[in-house]
Each structure stands twice: as C-alpha cells, then as structure tokens.
Amino acid sequence: MIESNIAQIESFTLSNNIKVHLIKRDNIPVVTYTIGFPAGAKDDEQGKSGTAHLLEHLMFENGPVVNGDNYDDLLHYRGGNSNALTSQDYTIYIANIPSNGFEFLLWLEKERFSDFRITEESFYVQKSVVTEERSMYYDNAPYGTALERASAHLFEGTLYRTPVIGYREEIQAITLQDVKNFYEKNYDFGNSVITVIGDIELSKMQDLLEKYFGGFYSKNSKIKQNYLSEPIQKSVKDTFVDNVSLPGEFIYYRTPGFLTQEYFALQIISELIAGGESSELYKFLVRDKKHLQSIESYLIPFKYAGLFAIEFYYTVDGKKEIVDESLLNYIETIQKELIPARTIEKAKNKILTEYYQSLQLSSFLAERIAEFCLMGKSVDLVFNEYKGYEFLSAAEIAEVSRAFLKEDNKVELNYIPNVNTK
Amino acid sequence: MLIPNNEIIPKFEHLKDLKFPPYYERTLDNGIKLFVVEDSEFPLVTTRFVFKTGAFFDTMYKSGVAYLVSKLLNKGTKRFSATELSEQIDYYGAVVSTGCGYDATYIYSNCLKKYLNEIFELVNEIVWQPTFEQSEIDREKYRLLNVIISELDEADYLAERLFKKTVYKNTPYFLNVKGNQDSLNAITRNDIVDFYSRYYSPENLIFAIVGDITIKEVEELIESSFGKLSKGVAVGKQIVNLSKEEGININLVEKKGAVQSEIQIGHLGVTRDNTDYIKIYVMNMILGGYFTSRINRNLREIHGYTYGARSAFNYYKWAGDFCVDTNVKTKQTRAAVKEILKEITKMRVELVREEELETVKNYVTGNFPLQLETANAIATHIINLEFYELEKDYYNTFISKVNSVTREDVLEVANKYLDPDNISVCISGDVDKLIKDFESLGKVNIITNLKDLQ
Numbered sequence: 001m002i003e004s005n006i007a008q009i010e011s012f013t014l015s016n017n018i019k020v021h022l023i024k025r026d027n028i029p030v031v032t033y034t035i036g037f038p039a040g041a042k043d044d045e046q047g048k049s050g051t052a053h054l055l056e057h058l059m060f061e062n063g064p065v066v067n068g069d070n071y072d073d074l075l076h077y078r079g080g081n082s083n084a085l086t087s088q089d090y091t092i093y094i095a096n097i098p099s100n101g102f103e104f105l106l107w108l109e110k111e112r113f114s115d116f117r118i119t120e121e122s123f124y125v126q127k128s129v130v131t132e133e134r135s136m137y138y139d140n141a142p143y144g145t146a147l148e149r150a151s152a153h154l155f156e157g158t159l160y161r162t163p164v165i166g167y168r169e170e171i172q173a174i175t176l177q178d179v180k181n182f183y184e185k186n187y188d189f190g191n192s193v194i195t196v197i198g199d200i201e202l203s204k205m206q207d208l209l210e211k212y213f214g215g216f217y218s219k220n221s222k223i224k225q226n227y228l229s230e231p232i233q234k235s236v237k238d239t240f241v242d243n244v245s246l247p248g249e250f251i252y253y254r255t256p257g258f259l260t261q262e263y264f265a266l267q268i269i270s271e272l273i274a275g276g277e278s279s280e281l282y283k284f285l286v287r288d289k290k291h292l293q294s295i296e297s298y299l300i301p302f303k304y305a306g307l308f309a310i311e312f313y314y315t316v317d318g319k320k321e322i323v324d325e326s327l328l329n330y331i332e333t334i335q336k337e338l339i340p341a342r343t344i345e346k347a348k349n350k351i352l353t354e355y356y357q358s359l360q361l362s363s364f365l366a367e368r369i370a371e372f373c374l375m376g377k378s379v380d381l382v383f384n385e386y387k388g389y390e391f392l393s394a395a396e397i398a399e400v401s402r403a404f405l406k407e408d409n410k411v412e413l414n415y416i417p418n419v420n421t422k
Numbered sequence: 423m424l425i426p427n428n429e430i431i432p433k434f435e436h437l438k439d440l441k442f443p444p445y446y447e448r449t450l451d452n453g454i455k456l457f458v459v460e461d462s463e464f465p466l467v468t469t470r471f472v473f474k475t476g477a478f479f480d481t482m483y484k485s486g487v488a489y490l491v492s493k494l495l496n497k498g499t500k501r502f503s504a505t506e507l508s509e510q511i512d513y514y515g516a517v518v519s520t521g522c523g524y525d526a527t528y529i530y531s532n533c534l535k536k537y538l539n540e541i542f543e544l545v546n547e548i549v550w551q552p553t554f555e556q557s558e559i560d561r562e563k564y565r566l567l568n569v570i571i572s573e574l575d576e577a578d579y580l581a582e583r584l585f586k587k588t589v590y591k592n593t594p595y596f597l598n599v600k601g602n603q604d605s606l607n608a609i610t611r612n613d614i615v616d617f618y619s620r621y622y623s624p625e626n627l628i629f630a631i632v633g634d635i636t637i638k639e640v641e642e643l644i645e646s647s648f649g650k651l652s653k654g655v656a657v658g659k660q661i662v663n664l665s666k667e668e669g670i671n672i673n674l675v676e677k678k679g680a681v682q683s684e685i686q687i688g689h690l691g692v693t694r695d696n697t698d699y700i701k702i703y704v705m706n707m708i709l710g711g712y713f714t715s716r717i718n719r720n721l722r723e724i725h726g727y728t729y730g731a732r733s734a735f736n737y738y739k740w741a742g743d744f745c746v747d748t749n750v751k752t753k754q755t756r757a758a759v760k761e762i763l764k765e766i767t768k769m770r771v772e773l774v775r776e777e778e779l780e781t782v783k784n785y786v787t788g789n790f791p792l793q794l795e796t797a798n799a800i801a802t803h804i805i806n807l808e809f810y811e812l813e814k815d816y817y818n819t820f821i822s823k824v825n826s827v828t829r830e831d832v833l834e835v836a837n838k839y840l841d842p843d844n845i846s847v848c849i850s851g852d853v854d855k856l857i858k859d860f861e862s863l864g865k866v867n868i869i870t871n872l873k874d875l876q
Contacts, residue, residue, distance in 0.1 A: 028791040079788015128726030243678035277508035349515025
C-alpha cells in the first residue's frame with residue numbers, strides 16, 4: 001500500500017536475544033539510535049507511581065563519568081544529542097550522533113547500562129526535577145489534571161490507573177532502593193529492542209552491535225501482562241473548581257488497545273468528531289452557535305487497553321446543555337450508520353496524509369518501530385498500518401461506537417472557574 | 423573509568439563544512455521569490471507562502487489587524503464560503519493553515535501529491551481572493567476575545583507578556599499579536615481590507631514548494647496562478663525606537679493557584695544581521711543554549727530547582743532581545759534568579775574553559791545536519807536566508823564559522839551584549855510570597871490588572 005521510496009527495515013536478533021531493526025537512510029551524515037524496554041509506568045509498585053519515569057531520568061546520571069563529564073557531556077562533545085520517553089507500557093532512550101561517532105555512542109550505551117551506580121545526591125536532585133516537571137505540565141497548567149483523574153476511574157483495578165509522571169506525594173515516597181529494584185527487575189536485555197536509522201553500513205552492524213551489547217544477559221523474564229478489570233459499567237460525572245477563566249469539559253471512554261480492530265475505527269471516530277473545521281460538531285458548536293472555542297478528540301492506545309478522549313473548551317457564552325446534547329446526537333448518528341460515506345473517506349484521507357508526514361524524521365520513525373515492537377506488534381506494520389483503515393466500513397465504525405462510546409463506559413469531568421478567590 | 427583507547431573507539435574528528443542540499447530558486451517578474459526543494463521519499467507536497475508583514479504593522483489602538491487578516495483568508499473567497507473551503511480541504515485530507523507573527527505572515531498547505539492541483543487552486547483563492555465578509559470578521563473577533571481570556575490562565579504566557587511589555591515598552595513588538603479586548607472591538611472591516619491590499623503583494627512574497635514535485639510542474643502551476651499578478655509595493659526598512667532598561671527591575675504578576683514561578687529575565691538584544699551573530703550564538707550556547715549549558719546545569723542538574731532552564735537571543739526583523747526562561751518552586755525563586763544573574767555576570771568576567779567551548783562547537787556542528795533532515799526543514803532555512811537577507815553562502819560555511827570562534831571572542835561579545843546590572847526580572851506566580859524575597863534585589867513593580875498584559 002505505502003507508496004514511499006523509503007528503504008525497507010532489516011531485522012536480526014543478537015546472541016542474547018536483543019531484537020535489532022535497521023534502516024539505511026543517508027541523506028545526512030547522522031545516525032539515530034534507540035534502545036527500548038517493555039517496562040513502564042504499568043510496572044510501578046503500588047503507592048510508588050512515577051518510579052519508571054524517575055528511573056528514565058536517572059539513567060542519564062548512571063555513568064560513564066570521564067574527568068567529571070557525564071553521559072550527556074560526553075555525547076555532546078561528540079556532536080550528539082539524547083532524549084528518552086516513558087509510557088505506561090515501555091521506556092525508550094534515543095540518541096542522534098554524527099555517523100563518525102556512532103561507535104562511541106555504542107560504548108557510552110554499554111557503559112551506562114552495565115551497572116546501577118546512582119548516588120543519593122543525584123537521586124534527590126532528579127526527584128526534585130521531576131516534581132517541577134509535574135508542576136509545569138500538570139499542577140500549574142490549566143485543566144492539567146483531567147487525564148489522570150479520569151484514568152483513576154477508567155482503569156481502576158488495572159495497571160494503567162496511575163499517571164506516568166506519578167502523583168505528587170507518591171513521587172516523594174520513592175526511595176533510591178525502589179528505583180534500583182525497578183531497574184533490576186524490569187530492565188531485561190532479553191526483552192529489549194534496538195533500532196538504528198541513518199548513515200550506516202548495514203553489513204557491519206551485526207558484528208558491531210554484538211561487540212557492545214552481546215555481553216548483556218537475558219534474564220528470561222516475562223513481560224508483565226496487564227490484568228484488566230471488568231469494564232467500569234458506570235457513568236462517572238464530576239465537577240472541579242479550578243484556576244481557569246472559562247469552563248472545560250473532558251469526556252473519556254475506555255477502549256481496546258494499540259492496533260486492535262477497534263483502534264482503527266476509533267481513530268476515524270476522533271476525526272469525525274473533531275477533525276478539521278468541516279466536522280459537524282465544529283460547524284454547529286464552534287462556528288454557528290459559538291458555545292465553544294475548540295473541540296479536541298484523540299485516542300491514547302496502550303498495549304492492553306485505550307482511552308478515547310473528547311475535550312470541549314467553552315466560550316464566555318457557552319451552554320453546557322446544548323454542547324452535551326449535540327455530542328449525544330452526533331454519537332447516535334455514528335451508531336446508526338448515518339455518517340455519509342464521503343465523510344468517512346475524508347477522515348481516511350486525513351489520517352493517510354498525517355501518517356506519511358510523521359515518518360519523515362528518522363528519530364520519529366525509530367521511535368515508532370521501537371514502539372511497535374515493545375507493544376508486541378510486527379514491525380512490518382509500521383509501513384502497512386494504513387491497511388487497517390482501507391476497508392473499514394460505516395457499519396464497523398458504528399459497531400465500535402455502540403460498544404464503547406456509551407454512558408456506562410464514560411467519565412465526564414467538568415472544570416469550572418473559581419470566581420471569588422484570587 | 424577511562425574512555426577505551428583509540429583502537430576500540432574511533433578517534434574524534436572535527437566535522438567539515440556541509441554542502442547545503444540543492445534547491446531551485448528564481449525571482450519572478452512581479453518580484454515573488456520562488457524556491458523549490460524536490461524530495462520524492464513520500465508522496466506529499468507542501469506549499470509555503472510567506473509575506474513580509476505582520477503585527478509589526480498594527481497600530482497601538484488597532485492591534486490584532488494583521489492577525490485577523492491572516493485568520494480570515496480561509497474564511498471565504500470569491501467562489502467559496504468558509505464552510506465550502508474547509509469541506510474541500512478536509513476531504514482531500516490536506517492541511518491548510520494561516521497565521522502571522524510580528525514580521526511574517528504565512529499560508530501553509532500540505533497534501534497528498536495526487537490532490538495537489540485541487541489544493542493549490544484553493545490555496546491560491548485563499549491568498550489572492552479573500553472576501554472578508556462582516557459576519558466572518560465578527561465570528562473571528564469573538565473567537566479571539568475568548569482565546570485571549572484563556573491565555574491569561576497560563577503561567578508561561580503571563581511571564582512572556584510581562585517580559586515583552588517591560589523590554590519592548592511602547593514599540594510594536596510589545597503589542598499582542600492577537601490584539602486586546604479594546605482593540606478588537608475597535609477594528610473595522612475597512613482596517614482589514616486596507617491592511618490586506620497594502621501588504622499582501624507579490625513584491626512582499628516568498629513562495630516555497632517542497633516535496634514530490636518537479637521544477638517543470640512547479641513552473642506550470644505558477645504560470646497558471648500568481649505568475650502574472652502585478653508587483654505592488656515592497657515593505658522598506660523600519661526603525662524601532664527602543665529604550666534600554668536602567669537598573670534591575672522586578673515585575674511580578676499573580677498566577678492564580680501557582681505551585682511554581684515562571685521566570686523570564688533579560689533585556690534588549692540585537693537584530694539578526696549583527697556581524698557578531700555567530701559569536702553571540704556560540705556564547706549563548708555555553709551560557710544557556712542547550713542541555714549541558716551553564717544555566718541548565720546549575721539550576722537543574724546541581725540544584726534541582728527546575729525541569730529545565732535556557733537562555734536565548736531572540737530575533738525579530740527590526741529588533742531583538744536576550745531572555746533566560748525557566749520555572750521553579752515558589753520558595754526557590756529568589757535563589758534561582760540569583761544563580762541566573764551570577765551565571766550571566768560570570769560570562770563577562772572570566773574566559774570560558776577551552777573544553778566548554780570545544781564541546782559547544784562539536785555539539786552545534788554535529789547537530790547542524792539534523793536541521794537539514796527533511797525537505798521542509800531545508801525550505802525553512804532557505805526562507806530564513808531570504809527573509810533575513812543573509813549571504814548566499816551562509817549555511818555552506820556555517821560549520822567553519824562556528825569552529826573559528828575563540829574564547830576571547832566569547833568574552834568580548836558577553837561584555838558587549840549581556841548586561842546583568844540593567845535587566846528586567848519578570849515572574850508570574852504567587853505574588854504575596856514572592857514580594858518579600860525580591861524587595862532587596864531592586865525596584866518591584868506589581869501588575870494587578872491582567873488587562874494591562876493583553
């Protein structure tokens with residue numbers, strides 16, 4: 001299906017079972033590298049949410065140290081840069097480096113994952129850094145806590161119930177020993193995935209990677225299966241007075257996970273609800289009746305479940321009754337298969353354009369390949385994902401919306417302005 | 423631990439200058455600068471119209487005109503209503519967005535190659551034949567009035583507005599691009615039509631097209647669209663009357679329910695055509711330009727005050743500023759400000775370490791190719807070259823220019839362009855708690871009416 005001229009993925013497994021995926025792309029003399037583990041916030045111990053994410057921060061403090069320079073200093077000296085991300089299901093470390101420094105990067109990686117040598121001092125500094133990260137993105141941001149509040153309801157009794165960043169007081173409760181335990185238990189090289197994209201010699205890669213990563217041993221640990229509780233079977237509705245000037249309404253449904261049959265239908269539904277200024281809800285609620293400033297809709301897919309979100313940002317004159325009624329009516333239209341074929345085709349076109357756009361950056365592509373692997377999907381799907389949308393019919397979309405966009409699978413959170421206090 | 427010997431790890435080599443990727447350029451008879459970057463990896467085509475105009479040309483009491491004009495372009499043309507336009511654009515799965523900053527206005531489109539003809543025709547209508555109907559103007563004004571109310575809930579927005587108000591005072595760069603409550607109410611359809619006809623001319627336009635397309639195809643598209651439009655008037659050189667800060671001025675604004683402080687510290691800077699540009703760039707990298715810079719290392723890695731801290735020289739077309747920004751715990755705000763001022767001062771009194779300079783050079787030159795990774799990123803660089811009127815060879819010699827900067831150069835530009843004794847400290851946060859800590863540092867000014875920041 002994909003009409004691109006991008007080179008294909010080459011894959012092999014190292015002697016200790018590390019999975020490797022490569023793409024040669026030599027438009028610039030740079031190599032993008034990632035290493036990922038199927039360990040994330042879902043593996044945080046009860047009462048210690050934020051451990052996986054804090055560990056991600058600390059892996060940049062875990063050596064090597066040469067003449068007082070740490071991992072990032074040494075990498076920057078060689079013209080490279082680094083980043084990392086933690087999700088519910090996995091953790092991925094990323095680096096870009098001029099191709100003549102690639103072997104140096106492999107040495108750095110081997111060193112930093114060889115042992116756990118975090119000091120109390122850097123542990124406390126990073127705990128404080130992470131607390132400020134939480135403040136910035138969640139506690140000090142308008143409507144910033146909606147998602148974690150909803151997840152606590154939707155995923156009650158499952159491993160996805162707590163936020164990746166961690167609750168404020170639970171971050172405080174994490175000890176250095178907790179982080180060390182997490183590392184030893186959950187960072188198993190036998191389950192890890194390496195991707196390399198860029199200016200590389202494919203024929204030399206297996207020997208090179210074996211040389212630096214072959215010494216890590218596989219613990220043969222099992223990736224934690226997420227025990228999913230029964231569907232919530234209740235409608236949760238809550239209102240919070242917050243430091244915002246205008247109301248926000250946040251609606252979430254629990255759904256199936258990454259790349260399931262339902263995933264594709266839900267991506268289309270999010271386009272139907274909020275994809276562009278020609279969507280029915282936008283035309284009525286934002287353009288004509290001016291109840292809303294904007295509408296957002298998106299799917300957050302985890303490995304074993306997902307979360308479908310609809311967000312309404314109100315205007316000063318916005319009427320909640322009308323907004324709620326319009327949404328219900330529109331969902332009913334989807335459920336009764338009354339969406340015109342052209343509108344569904346429109347959503348598919350939009351998804352295809354965005355999909356090509358997203359594969360252009362090597363670092364994004366490398367992350368995507370790692371993500372597919374770590375979520376237990378075949379990497380071939382990275383370039384074939386669009387097939388999942390091609391033959392999706394209005395009837396299938398209706399069926400998914402009937403099964404999941406329903407009242408007893410929904411959490412609605414309203415944030416309203418605090419008018420009196422400062 | 424030691425770095426293993428050179429037999430194991432290849433020796434470090436300095437990077438050589440990188441040849442800027444090939445592109446096509448031509449000035450049309452009517453003054454439009456045309457750029458084409460071909461790339462067939464994916465079946466996509468992007469078009470970018472950049473007009474050399476923006477909120478800089480708004481007047482004090484009618485701020486928001488330039489932004490309204492840019493947002494109204496796709497809200498109705500000679501042939502199509504706003505809804506008919508969005509219906510078609512969305513159907514083709516395309517993205518068409520419009521907007522402006524102070525100095526530039528853009529109209530961006532991205533679509534699948536197979537729909538390029540349809541989208542290009544629509545975009546051309548949007549750019550050259552907007553109708554600015556009164557009902558659409560009212561609708562857009564109402565939307566903006568709501569947006570500017572919501573923006574005041576954001577800590578970083580408050581600090582940024584406070585900083586701009588303090589540093590740029592009564593110049594156009596202080597005005598809010600989106601306008602304010604009073605100005606939006608005062609703007610008439612005439613203001614909008616006048617602005618459009620005055621500034622949206624071929625003579626003011628840079629046009630770049632990028633992706634799965636050939637030069638021949640581009641020339642055909644242009645021949646059948648804006649190739650024959652008449653010139654119009656170009657925007658000439660502009661003068662801005664700036665006045666420097668005197669002393670250390672503390673400006674505070676309340677962020678409701680703040681759990682941390684958002685800080686912006688700085689003063690006026692330079693324009694992009696400054697001959698010391700590369701030296702300033704390297705100096706700022708060491709100070710606060712990247713993750714292992716002095717400011718981030720101090721505030722984040724040593725003290726744990728913040729998730730991140732950075733400094734930058736920001737460039738507008740006719741002015742510029744120097745700004746350090748970060749967000750920190752309320753009770754550590756004073757300490758963080760003190761550390762920032764200390765780092766700025768240190769840049770002016772001590773030569774940087776050889777190793778520090780070397781790391782920055784390697785980091786900047788090593789990361790430079792990443793800025794040219796996609797055809798669209800290449801186009802951004804070409805547009806900047808044209809927009810800021812830089813020498814044609816600028817990117818081809820970028821790496822060697824960076825590598826030639828010395829420790830003495832860094833000290834010299836730090837002294838010339840950093841001024842920690844005459845500086846604005848702007849903070850949004852819990853004012854009651856902050857005020858006591860800051861009284862000893864300098865004159866404290868508190869903004870109580872948020873409308874003053876709009």
